[in-house]
Amino acid sequence: MIKVECNGGVHEFPSEISVGKAIKEAYGKKSGAVAALVNDEEKDLSYLLSQNCKIDIIKDNSDRGLYIMRHSCAHLLAQAVTELFPNAKPTIGPPIDEGFYYDFFMDPINDDDLRKIEKLMRKIVKQNIPIKREEHDNETLRGIFSNNSFKMEIMDDKIGQEVGSSTYKQGNFVDLCRGPHVESTAKLRWFKLTSTSQAFWRADSSRETLVRIYGMCYSSKEDLQKRETLLREAAKRDHRKLGKDLQLFHIDEMVGQGLILWTPRGTVVRNELQQFISDHLTRQGYKQIYTPHIGKLDLYRTSGHFPYYQDSQYPPIVKRDTLSRLSDEGCSCSDLSNLMSEGEIDGYMLKPMNCPHHIRVYASQPRSYRDLPLRLAEFGTVYRWEQSGEISGMTRVRGFTQDDAHLFVTEDQIEQELLGCIELVKVIFGTLGMKDYRVRIGLRDSNSEKYVGSPEKWDKAEDACRNATASLGVEFSEEPGEAAFYGPKIDFVVKDVLGREWQLGTVQVDYNLPERFDLTYTGSDGEKHRPVMIHRAPFGSMERFCGVLIEHFNGMFPTWLSPTQVHILTISEKHKDYANKIAESLRDTSIRVEMDTGDDTIGKKLRTHRSMRPAYLMILGDEEQQNGTVSFLNPEREQKNGIPLKDFISKITSEINSKI
RNA sequence: GCCACCGUGGCUUAGCUCGGUAUAGCGACUGAUUCGUAAUCAGUAGGUCGGGGGUUCAAAUCCCCCCGGUGGCUCCA
Numbered sequence: 063m064i065k066v067e068c069n070g071g072v073h074e075f076p077s078e079i080s081v082g083k084a085i086k087e088a089y090g091k092k093s094g095a096v097a098a099l100v101n102d103e104e105k106d107l108s109y110l111l112s113q114n115c116k117i118d119i120i121k122d123n124s125d126r127g128l129y130i131m132r133h134s135c136a137h138l139l140a141q142a143v144t145e146l147f148p149n150a151k152p153t154i155g156p157p158i159d160e161g162f163y164y165d166f167f168m169d170p171i172n173d174d175d176l177r178k179i180e181k182l183m184r185k186i187v188k189q190n191i192p193i194k195r196e197e198h199d200n201e202t203l204r205g206i207f208s209n210n211s212f213k214m215e216i217m218d219d220k221i222g223q224e225v226g227s228s229t230y231k232q233g234n235f236v237d238l239c240r241g242p243h244v245e246s247t248a249k250l251r252w253f254k255l256t257s258t259s260q261a262f263w264r265a266d267s268s269r270e271t272l273v274r275i276y277g278m279c280y281s282s283k284e285d286l287q288k289r290e291t292l293l294r295e296a297a298k299r300d301h302r303k304l305g306k307d308l309q310l311f312h313i314d315e316m317v318g319q320g321l322i323l324w325t326p327r328g329t330v331v332r333n334e335l336q337q338f339i340s341d342h343l344t345r346q347g348y349k350q351i352y353t354p355h356i357g358k359l360d361l362y363r364t365s366g367h368f369p370y371y372q373d374s375q376y377p378p379i380v381k382r383d384t385l386s387r388l389s390d391e392g393c394s395c396s397d398l399s400n401l402m403s404e405g406e407i408d409g410y411m412l413k414p415m416n417c418p419h420h421i422r423v424y425a426s427q428p429r430s431y432r433d434l435p436l437r438l439a440e441f442g443t444v445y446r447w448e449q450s451g452e453i454s455g456m457t458r459v460r461g462f463t464q465d466d467a468h469l470f471v472t473e474d475q476i477e478q479e480l481l482g483c484i485e486l487v488k489v490i491f492g493t494l495g496m497k498d499y500r501v502r503i504g505l506r507d508s509n510s511e512k513y514v515g516s517p518e519k520w521d522k523a524e525d526a527c528r529n530a531t532a533s534l535g536v537e538f539s540e541e542p543g544e545a546a547f548y549g550p551k552i553d554f555v556v557k558d559v560l561g562r563e564w565q566l567g568t569v570q571v572d573y574n575l576p577e578r579f580d581l582t583y584t585g586s587d588g589e590k591h592r593p594v595m596i597h598r599a600p601f602g603s604m605e606r607f608c609g610v611l612i613e614h615f616n617g618m619f620p621t622w623l624s625p626t627q628v629h630i631l632t633i634s635e636k637h638k639d640y641a642n643k644i645a646e647s648l649r650d651t652s653i654r655v656e657m658d659t660g661d662d663t664i665g666k667k668l669r670t671h672r673s674m675r676p677a678y679l680m681i682l683g684d685e686e687q688q689n690g691t692v693s694f695l696n697p698e699r700e701q702k703n704g705i706p707l708k709d710f711i712s713k714i715t716s717e718i719n720s721k722i
Numbered sequence: 723g724c725c726a727c728c729g730u731g732g733c734u735u736a737g738c739u740c741g742g743u744a745u746a747g748c749g750a751c752u753g754a755u756u757c758g759u760a761a762u763c764a765g766u767a768g769g770u771c772g773g774g775g776g777u778u779c780a781a782a783u784c785c786c787c788c789c790g791g792u793g794g795c796u797c798c799a
Binding site for chain 2: 162163169171201257259260261262266267269272273301306307313315366367373414417448449450451452454458546548565631632633634635636661662663665667670672684695701
């Protein structure tokens with residue numbers, strides 16, 4: 063007799079019974095179970111119960127259940143691929159958020175192949191092929207996968223641990239896998255292959271090139287369709303599309319990849335944001351500075367950026383006469399490169415970071431402890447050579463402006479100053495209604511040698527990060543190994559509608575650069591001391607932040623950020639003068655106005671101007687003119703008629719001032 | 723940088739498989755209309771098909787190289 067605790071009751075069975083049957087007993091036929099927890103361990107429905115236990119159902123629409131289905135779907139994919147391409151060698155195929163992928167060692171495939179694979183997958187689903195778990199000893203296991211070096215490598219590394227010693231078999235396809243899986247291919251109906259890409263074995267670019275196939279998988283048609291709808295909606299609010307439609311920015315082939323041209327409308331948004339930050343900087347006692355876009359190579363040798371980060375920098379600018387002298391001497395490109403690396407030739411570099419310049423501002427005067435904390439801020443534009451395949455819209459670019467600042471502080475001031483930095487990020491995110499973000503504290507990896515500074519200082523800095531974050535009541539995760547080599551950091555990661563995460567704000571503690579530049583201040587004891595630096599950028603970069611903001615607001619900016627706050631549309635030509643008068647009054651109060659006094663119908667004008675998503679659409683005709691009032695559609699696109707102009711002005715002004 | 727896919731007037735787009743110098747809408751411009759809430763009517767201009775090379779009597783259509791974009795991979799001080 064086996065007693066099975068399940069669904070709040072105890073069920074008794076005379077002999078061995080499968081989990082699936084036990085669940086059917088306890089929950090009925092339509093339990094939606096894809097697997098189960100047997101004494102808190104994930105098991106297949108076919109798993110045989112031979113002694114008393116506790117079972118929890120894993121439903122197909124639960125996170126765990128979806129994970130299992132997606133994993134099974136990856137196997138289904140592999141079955142189809144190996145059937146169509148007998149030479150393809152499956153490597154790994156895990157479930158991921160919303161779907162799954164599988165990496166194959168095979169020749170590249172195209173979209174046609176992808177469709178063929180998907181078609182075969184559907185056929186296999188219809189065939190209702192059972193998925194069977196089998197346990198093997200080591201030797202048998204190696205025998206099964208002897209012609210697949212990738213699986214062999216996995217076994218060499220992991221056998222008996224995570225991978226277990228089981229295989230899952232469906233039809234002729236066998237995969238090394240610990241499971242669990244759904245019972246049969248028929249359970250996998252709501253999937254779709256989405257894309258292919260190249261991937262590297264073990265994410266190592268020096269290893270084999272693999273073909274990765276992505277798919278999504280859900281437990282119901284509705285969920286699959288919901289996801290597809292979401293993707294379509296997200297495509298509509300993509301900042302690259304909206305940026306073009308709303309004329310916010312332009313990227314020009316002739317100017318270069320990853321270089322943003324801020325058009326007039328986008329510049330308004332950026333300026334408003336910069337002004338917003340500037341106001342807070344003043345309040346928090348920052349000093350704003352300007353520094354140039356280039357600096358001598360030697361500056362970056364001292365900072366360590368050159369040649370350490372050479373691969374991601376624009377190549378140095380060398381003086382013309384130096385170049386012609388070297389060329390007369392028959393110097394080759396590699397000679398030149400060596401001479402620069404060795405410091406025998408100087409040149410200029412487009413700045414990849416603002417800190418070296420800011421450090422030299424600090425060093426321009428003798429500093430005492432009374433000067434600290436010294437907070438230097440700049441909207442500083444930096445240039446980095448991102449790989450061409452990485453560049454995308456405004457979010458990954460080669461030139462961008464950081465809302466940067468460097469705080470030079472004593473060790474005792476670190477925590478207090480971190481607090482101020484985090485506070486600022488919180489205010490910004492709060493004002494813009496960006497609620498879905500998380501905070502990540504990057505700590506050092508105790509096994510790594512790459513970090514500079516003593517362990518004691520690191521401990522202190524890491525504690526300061528924790529304390530500052532915690533004392534502001536922000537949830538955070540600690541991630542060892544994610545620190546910069548010079549110090550721990552606090553990153554603010556914002557989630558967008560698709561669940562993609564964007565690292566925006568960042569706060570970093572730095573012991574390294576003050577050391578490298580031999581920065582000092584005179585303490586109250588009359589001795590020289592070393593300051594600590596805090597790098598911080600609440601937006602991260604104006605480009606990325608605006609890109610994320612465009613999507614966040616779906617192009618419909620709050621009034622204070624709206625590139626054009628009021629669009630005035632006239633009913634007919636005879637209202638032109640009145641419209642001009644209104645426009646003038648609004649402009650006098652610094653409200654951004656656009657006029658349309660053309661000869662289109664009001665319906666046409668509304669249609670045209672709505673698409674630019676201004677905060678207000680004002681309509682002026684006989685009625686307004688006679689009564690000296692205005693009528694408008696507000697940001698919620700509700701109609702308000704016959705409002706006295708001064709009421710409108712005070713309403714919109716207060717809206718702008720309170721940034722709602 | 724790597725893999726796959728894509729690139730036609732300002733925008734969206736037909737044609738490309740089966741080679742014979744390009745289709746439409748929006749927008750722009752001109753004229754008429756002055757009309758109260760998501761496209762008033764008529765007309766005109768505008769592209770040599772991302773760039774270069776090749777195959778061919780002939781290429782937007784086939785081939786090669788380059789540039790740019792998209793989805794991923796790798797990277798992100």
